[in-house]
Amino acid sequence: MEKILSRPKALKDNPLSYCPGCGHGIIHRLIAESIDELGIREKTIAVAPVGCAVFAYDYFNFDTTEAPHGRPPAVATGIKRTNPDKIVFTYQGDGDLAAIGTAETIHCANRGENITVIFVNNANYGMTGGQMAPTTLIGQVTETTPFGRDPLREGYPIKVSELLANLQGTKYIERVTVFNAPHIIKAKKAIKKAFQNQVEGKGYSFIEVISHCPVDWGKTPLESVKWVEDVFLKTFPLGVIKDETK
Amino acid sequence: MSKHLIKGNIALCEGAITAGLSAYFGYPITPQNEVPAYMSNKMVKMGRVFIQAESELSAANMVMGAYATGKRAMTSSSSPGISLKQEAISYLAGMEVPGVIVNVQRGGPGLGNISGSQSDYFQATKGGGHGDYHTIVFAPNSAQEMYEMAYDSFDIAEKYRTPVMILSDGIIGQMMEPVEFNRQEKKEFEKKSWALDGCAGREPRSLQSLLMKDGALEQHNIDLQKKYEEIKKNEVKYDIYEAEDAEIIIVAYGISSRIAKNALKLARQQGIKAGMIRPKTLWPFPYEIINKHAGQGVKFLTVELSMGQMVEDVKLAVNGKSPVEFIGRAGGGVITVQAVLNKITELKK
Numbered sequence: 001m002e003k004i005l006s007r008p009k010a011l012k013d014n015p016l017s018y019c020p021g022c023g024h025g026i027i028h029r030l031i032a033e034s035i036d037e038l039g040i041r042e043k044t045i046a047v048a049p050v051g052c053a054v055f056a057y058d059y060f061n062f063d064t065t066e067a068p069h070g071r072p073p074a075v076a077t078g079i080k081r082t083n084p085d086k087i088v089f090t091y092q093g094d095g096d097l098a099a100i101g102t103a104e105t106i107h108c109a110n111r112g113e114n115i116t117v118i119f120v121n122n123a124n125y126g127m128t129g130g131q132m133a134p135t136t137l138i139g140q141v142t143e144t145t146p147f148g149r150d151p152l153r154e155g156y157p158i159k160v161s162e163l164l165a166n167l168q169g170t171k172y173i174e175r176v177t178v179f180n181a182p183h184i185i186k187a188k189k190a191i192k193k194a195f196q197n198q199v200e201g202k203g204y205s206f207i208e209v210i211s212h213c214p215v216d217w218g219k220t221p222l223e224s225v226k227w228v229e230d231v232f233l234k235t236f237p238l239g240v241i242k243d244e245t246k
Numbered sequence: 247m248s249k250h251l252i253k254g255n256i257a258l259c260e261g262a263i264t265a266g267l268s269a270y271f272g273y274p275i276t277p278q279n280e281v282p283a284y285m286s287n288k289m290v291k292m293g294r295v296f297i298q299a300e301s302e303l304s305a306a307n308m309v310m311g312a313y314a315t316g317k318r319a320m321t322s323s324s325s326p327g328i329s330l331k332q333e334a335i336s337y338l339a340g341m342e343v344p345g346v347i348v349n350v351q352r353g354g355p356g357l358g359n360i361s362g363s364q365s366d367y368f369q370a371t372k373g374g375g376h377g378d379y380h381t382i383v384f385a386p387n388s389a390q391e392m393y394e395m396a397y398d399s400f401d402i403a404e405k406y407r408t409p410v411m412i413l414s415d416g417i418i419g420q421m422m423e424p425v426e427f428n429r430q431e432k433k434e435f436e437k438k439s440w441a442l443d444g445c446a447g448r449e450p451r452s453l454q455s456l457l458m459k460d461g462a463l464e465q466h467n468i469d470l471q472k473k474y475e476e477i478k479k480n481e482v483k484y485d486i487y488e489a490e491d492a493e494i495i496i497v498a499y500g501i502s503s504r505i506a507k508n509a510l511k512l513a514r515q516q517g518i519k520a521g522m523i524r525p526k527t528l529w530p531f532p533y534e535i536i537n538k539h540a541g542q543g544v545k546f547l548t549v550e551l552s553m554g555q556m557v558e559d560v561k562l563a564v565n566g567k568s569p570v571e572f573i574g575r576a577g578g579g580v581i582t583v584q585a586v587l588n589k590i591t592e593l594k595k
């Protein structure tokens with residue numbers, strides 16, 4: 001019998017610590033597959049965030065460093081500028097990237113660093129138990145918005161992809177999701193392209209992945225998938241937001 | 247060897263560049279602005295990396311990124327900016343990644359002012375960021391030492407895989423003095439067993455301070471302390487000046503030691519046997535040599551441009567064997583030679 005699908009080489013054979021039904025495992029796999037297919041595993045250096053993906057070095061089978069909360073774009077800049085031959089990416093959640101690391105995110109993008117950023121937007125701080133994130137939807141109940149996010153009190157969800165698209169330094173920005181197979185296939189294509197861009201020296205690529213977080217959303221995995229489709233994507237529509245790589 | 251008349255801040259740049267600096271990451275703040283300005287020119291011309299970061303936080307984290315791959319990297323700032331760098335310094339210590347951080351101190355607390363000061367001694371030597379760690383701290387007292395200590399700090403940082411701070415001040419940084427470029431240009435760098443340089447032909451590496459497994463973080467702390475003990479054993483540096491027969495021994499570092507030295511020379515002319523021990527490393531601190539000189543009627547005088555910080559370590563070193571007096575000024579005030587001399591005369595009585 002022919003084996004047509006197996007664990008990507010770029011993923012370690014370790015059990016993931018993510019909650020049941022979480023989207024991170026899928027996204028990890030898409031990154032690993034892309035890296036394998038591009039043949040860049042041995043020259044990839046990843047920057048892990050503080051948040052749910054903080055243990056990324058236990059899962060990715062290539063060199064990985066930690067960074068303080070929100071600082072992965074600065075750490076990645078230091079790596080890439082001194083090692084332009086390496087493939088450098090950050091993997092960050094919405095709290096890390098769009099709250100505490102806003103300055104690092106914007107300025108790294110604005111400098112047009114030739115790196116890849118994988119931004120996992122699940123509309124809450126998952127690791128710490130589901131507090132309001134900058135991307136939490138209006139009306140969404142979280143641990144710190146028990147009455148639902150009220151724009152008068154908590155402001156509005158930040159659309160980081162659209163924000164970064166305004167900067168001249170960014171070259172490729174796409175928002176994808178991973179709640180069903182067709183979307184996973186599209187997400188894979190976007191992630192691979194974001195790495196391919198870096199290999200070709202095309203500049204800063206940013207993939208926002210709308211992900212599901214059933215445990216912290218207080219939903220079953222099926223309910224959370226439905227919520228992504230019916231609610232989450234209404235505020236964060238999918239698609240290519242910017243592509244200047246052609 | 248010919249000498250170059252340059253500011254301390256420029257001497258620092260030259261020392262770091264000669265040591266093979268790959269990348270400098272800075273942010274404007276007085277009185278260290280000569281450093282990013284000089285680096286933005288020379289590093290770029292040499293084909294090396296210069297970035298003016300969006301913040302002190304980012305600059306320090308860029309150092310972390312570059313040094314995580316084993317490339318020599320440095321950032322500089324002055325007091326308020328150094329507070330922001332403490333996050334990265336704590337991570338560097340925990341992750342065991344080297345780094346060189348320069349503090350050209352100014353008056354504090356808060357935004358303070360832009361005059362030279364020595365009020366960040368506690369921050370530099372007692373931790374600064376969170377967690378049980380130490381930063382190796384060099385205290386240059388001349389433009390020449392800015393050059394030499396900048397050069398040497400990279401080797402030490404890499405030897406122990408730990409951040410090194412150069413604790414200068416606005417006066418040493420701004421002062422022009424003749425500097426001899428007495429170090430060889432470093433071009434060969436040994437391969438580092440811990441650096442992230444791509445996992446070709448080896449298992450992937452990770453650099454992390456997060457250790458969640460039962461007991462792992464405690465063991466890491468025990469290992470770090472062993473390393474710090476090793477540093478204390480090997481890396482204490484100080485200068486000693488006319489202390490053998492001295493009845494009054496001044497302890498001063500950086501710019502204060504220059505002022506104090508003039509005062510003790512005048513005291514000697516008046517027949518007062520004064521000497522000085524000048525720590526060149528503030529951590530590890532030269533406790534032993536100070537203790538050795540304590541007792542037998544010797545009095546100690548600590549001179550600082552602060553309200554009294556290093557004096558606590560001098561007291562620990564003396565351990566009750568001698569009285570320890572302090573004289574200092576803070577907030578950009580500079581102590582005069584006369585004021586130190588008066589204090590020496592008073593102690594003699």
